[in-house]
Amino acid sequence: MSHATLTPKPSSLRGATLPKWFGWAVAAGSVVLGLGISTAAGLDSDIQWALIAAVLFVVGSYAVSAKVEGRRQAKDRTATSLVWVAFLMALVPLISLIWETVKRGVKVLDGYFLTHSMGVVADTEPGGGIxxxxxxxxxxxxxxxxxxxxxxxxxxxxxxxxxxxxxxxxxxxxxxxxxxxxxxxxxxxxxxxxxxxxxxxxxxxxxxxxxxxxxxxxxxxxxxxxxxxxxxxxxxxxxxxxxxxxxxxxxxxxxxxxxxxxxxxxxxxxxxxxxxxxxxxxxxxxxxxxxxxxxxxxxxxxxxxxxxxxxxxxxxxxxxxxxxxxxxxxxxxxxxxxxxxxxxxxxxxxxxx
Amino acid sequence: MDITTQKPAAPPAAPGPAAPVDKRAARGATRPGDRIFLGLSRGSGIFVLVLMAAIAAFLTYRASIAISENEANFFTSFDWNPSGIPPEFGIAVLAFGTVVSSIIAMVIAVPVSVGIALFITHYAPRRLGGLIAYVIDLLAAVPSIVYGLWGALFLVPHLEGLYGWLDDYLGWTGIFEWNDGAPRSLFTVGILLAIMILPIITNVSREVFRQVPRMHEEAALALGATRWEVIRMSVLPFGRSGVISASMLGLGRALGETMAVAMVLSSSFDINASLLDTGGGTFAQNIASKFNEATEMGRDALIASGLVLFVITLLVNGAARLIIARRKEYSGANA
Missing domain, CATH: 1.10.3720.10 (MetI-like)
Structure with missing residues (x-):
């Protein structure tokens, strides 16, 4: 630590860092912005605002981090956010699949459905079972x-x-x-x-x-x-x-x-x-x-x-x-x-x- | 035991060639029980080989019947009319559709899966990572027919916005031109396939990333690398072959996926320049869709196209397995 005597501020060894809540703040901000943009532009698909929010999140955190922490840290942050985005993007369809199946499936699923066949039921009529x-x-x-x-x-x-x-x-x-x-x-x-x-x-x-x-x-x-x-x-x-x-x-x-x-x-x-x-x-x-x-x-x-x-x-x-x-x-x-x-x-x- | 008790008099001073006594014992499988059991288990192993050979042989036999009657070029014809006189059919459209939809699926699924695998192994808190890995495992078990139902009744209506956007901004390329039909195109199929192969690619990649030597990562960290630099310099190079083979396993699944594609795609026998236009088909989807109305000749023609699919998946899977076998320590290979 001989350099410590030369450098007046010991904190310079670590460089400037953004606070821990920074990631969450950017995430929340980009979701709000994404929702705002898509309602303003009249986009009707859920996928679109999520994509806009994701892009905002990645670009936003890179820009801020590059300014404050330097390029290497910014790259690290981008990678982290990309990994998070990948994870969330994959969760959306998978959760939606389970959710839709449960939501639409419970409508007719009961004891009658499980114990009756389709023998006398036309395909387009209600009733029958599996x-x-x-x-x-x-x-x-x-x-x-x-x-x-x-x-x-x-x-x-x-x-x-x-x-x-x-x-x-x-x-x-x-x-x-x-x-x-x-x-x-x-x-x-x-x-x-x-x-x-x-x-x-x-x-x-x-x-x-x-x-x-x-x-x-x-x-x-x-x-x-x-x-x-x-x-x-x-x-x-x-x-x-x-x-x-x-x-x-x-x-x-x-x-x-x-x-x-x-x-x-x-x-x-x-x-x-x-x-x-x-x-x-x-x-x-x-x-x-x-x-x-x-x-x-x-x-x-x-x-x-x-x-x-x-x-x-x-x-x-x-x-x-x-x-x-x-x-x-x-x-x-x-x-x-x-x-x-x-x-x-x-x-x-x-x-x- | 019997052998030793029957020959108590074998003297230690016996001259040189005393080997014949040991021969049977050394072979091990001399008792009837052992012989039967070895025979049974070896027989099962051989049965597996025979089965593979039989699959190839029978498909080839039926396919050769169909192809010998075929008046059109099997590989380049755009027609599928095997019960016509003369029968004419070709796999050009199917090959195109299968390749295109699989490419779309791979382009989407591989980066996302690698991302999730990295998330589980290197980013998420340990507890959460384990939970996610577990959920992804379960999702790998969801049957393709359910993905198909979800794709047809939920995904298709929700993709219109994305299609419109792609048409607006990328329509000039010709590839993303959309004429406002139902979004039941090869592009939708690609997206659905991507969702379906995500779990398997994630699972295998996760196994590989988990086996990165701890020392490599700690060495990089000690040199002051950020987490991303650790991943780029030690995790990804170590896991490259594993990720490649995981992707190929996923590709094999995407190539052979049947019901989900059949339920989502509105198929026809032509090739469109635009990915967003309905039409086209894949090998597996075509077999499922055309089977009901197929005549004897039609079935043989479908078997011929199935043989092509079989050979393609065999090559893809074999390559993936060979890559894994070179790195034996990947226990994730059994997914």
């Missing part, structure tokens, strides 16, 4: 889970417990690539095999096969991560007692990681429940209750939403039903997600950390 769609979705998703969980978990066991060499590498890579297969392509594949080649009709099971193509990679990835978390000491202890490897896996490795695997499976179920495209190609849709997933078209929640939207003829009753079904679907997926995360926290493997 019972047939719930039945269809549960059956299709259940079948898909039955197909993909054994395959997915076994594949993950192969990769973690046995997999060495080129086969394991290839499987890992293609599981990763499989995660990115568009759902419509999975639908087209089952269409070309099951319906065009084997000449089967549309059914819930055909949809389940396409859904399980989408589900397997997710199950493999999450199970793999969980199996890797099981401490090697546990495996070695079991093997050292002379327990065969397969019993070690079944009795030691899997029970230790069962919580994480359940979480992964539930997240995978949540992901495929909302899939529409393969269902559109393979299961079609009906207004009637069909409890047999192996024959004839079945309804499902996503297709119900699509049908109500597409066949509504612009009628409010159909849109209300679409929103209510969307709300049901989101609620189902969110509950699955929350429960899955709860299980993950509750049953997290003891990694000795």
């Amino acid at each position: 019972y047939h769609a719930i039945v269809g979705t549960l059956e299709q998703v259940g079948l898909a889970t039955l197909i993909s969980v054994p395959i997915g978990v076994l594949t993950a066991i192969y990769l973690v417990e046995y997999g060495r060499g080129r086969l394991a590498k290839a499987v890992t890579f293609f599981v990763d690539v499989m995660t990115g297969i568009p759902s419509i392509v999975a639908g087209l594949f089952v269409l070309s095999v099951w319906i065009l080649m084997l000449d089967m009709g549309p059914s819930g099971f055909a949809g389940s096969m396409a859904l399980s193509i989408l589900m397997i990679p997710v199950v493999v990835r999450s199970t793999e991560e969980m199996l890797k978390l099981v401490p090697n000491e546990l495996r070695e202890a079991s093997l050292a007692l002379g327990v065969p490897k397969w019993r070690t896996i079944l009795k030691v490795v899997l029970p230790t990681s069962i919580g994480g695997i359940t979480t992964g499976v539930m997240l995978a179920i949540a992901r495929i429940t909302g899939e529409t495209a393969p269902v559109l190609l393979l299961v079609w849709v009906t207004n009637f209750i069909n409890t047999n997933p192996f024959q004839d078209p079945q309804a499902s929640l996503p297709m119900y939403i699509y049908l109500q939207y597409a066949n509504s003829g612009g009628s409010g009753a159909a849109y209300d039903r679409a929103w209510a079904a969307a709300l049901t679907l989101i609620a189902f997926i969110m509950i699955l997600n929350l429960v899955a995360r709860g299980i993950a926290r509750w049953k997290a493997p003891k990694t000795g950390r």
